[in-house]
Amino acid sequence: MPTPARLRLAPSLLSADFAALGDAVHAAEAGGADALHLDVMDGHFVPNLSFGPSLVAAVRSRTRLPLDVHLMIEEPQRYLEAFRNAGGDTLVFHLEARGEPAETVRAIHRLGARAGAAIRPDTPLDRAAPLLPELDQLLVMSVHPGFSGQKFLPEVLPKVEEGRRKLDAIGTGGYVSIDGGITPDTAVAAARAGATFFVCGNSVFAGGPVAGNLARLRSAVERGAADAVR
Ligand code: DX5
Ligand code: ZN
Numbered sequence: 004m005p006t007p008a009r010l011r012l013a014p015s016l017l018s019a020d021f022a023a024l025g026d027a028v029h030a031a032e033a034g035g036a037d038a039l040h041l042d043v044m045d046g047h048f049v050p051n052l053s054f055g056p057s058l059v060a061a062v063r064s065r066t067r068l069p070l071d072v073h074l075m076i077e078e079p080q081r082y083l084e085a086f087r088n089a090g091g092d093t094l095v096f097h098l099e100a101r102g103e104p105a106e107t108v109r110a111i112h113r114l115g116a117r118a119g120a121a122i123r124p125d126t127p128l129d130r131a132a133p134l135l136p137e138l139d140q141l142l143v144m145s146v147h148p149g150f151s152g153q154k155f156l157p158e159v160l161p162k163v164e165e166g167r168r169k170l171d172a173i174g175t176g177g178y179v180s181i182d183g184g185i186t187p188d189t190a191v192a193a194a195r196a197g198a199t200f201f202v203c204g205n206s207v208f209a210g211g212p213v214a215g216n217l218a219r220l221r222s223a224v225e226r227g228a229a230d231a232v233r
Contacts, residue, residue: 195225
């Protein structure tokens with residue numbers, strides 16, 4: 004079945020084997036991924052450290068898929084240009100990080116990238132509301148950021164519903180992205196709530212062939228979207 008135009012699966016490379024990253028990128032692309040999600044962590048905004056622009060550039064050299072760079076860093080504005088130059092297509096910053104969010108969005112657009120804003124599970128959607136007309140992606144975190152393989156927090160689903168309603172009303176076609184603990188089961192619930200972009204780490208890379216994992220996620224999001232009540 005063809006993918007409905009607005010549903011996207013983005014495997015998160017944080018869950019891949021870093022010693023064989025090129026293979027993971029290739030498997031995701033061959034398995035039907037729509038984008039790749041790259042989790043940047045600075046040890047301040049979140050307790051974990053991951054990687055910087057040089058790894059994004061290395062991934063860029065191996066794939067034509069859009070690269071979404073999720074900046075879990077304290078000072079996103081300082082690094083936007085570096086991640087854009089490394090090949091990031093969408094730069095997603097956190098509203099809880101430093102800097103004036105509207106200015107961060109403008110800086111991302113000036114670099115010719117798409118802009119995403121992420122909110123932690125305990126951040127209300129109201130914080131993002133004024134930005135929605137300018138955003139290409141609203142990313143609702145469904146785990147506390149910092150680590151892959153955590154359990155999905157269903158209490159964020161009302162924010163997905165509200166975000167979807169607001170974006171539909173504005174009519175920009177921006178994605179509502181969900182990130183954290185997405186499995187075939189939780190993907191159904193997220194799609195039903197109106198998510199259109201699904202970040203999947205462990206459910207893609209932590210066991211079994213990547214293509215089969217992606218196929219199961221694909222059918223789950225299509226099922227959920229089919230009975231989404233809008
Ligand atoms: C968590 C990251 C997520 C994570 C997703 O801080 O933002 O992108 O890697 O991994 P899973 O799907 O395993 O929760
Ligand atoms: Zn992420």
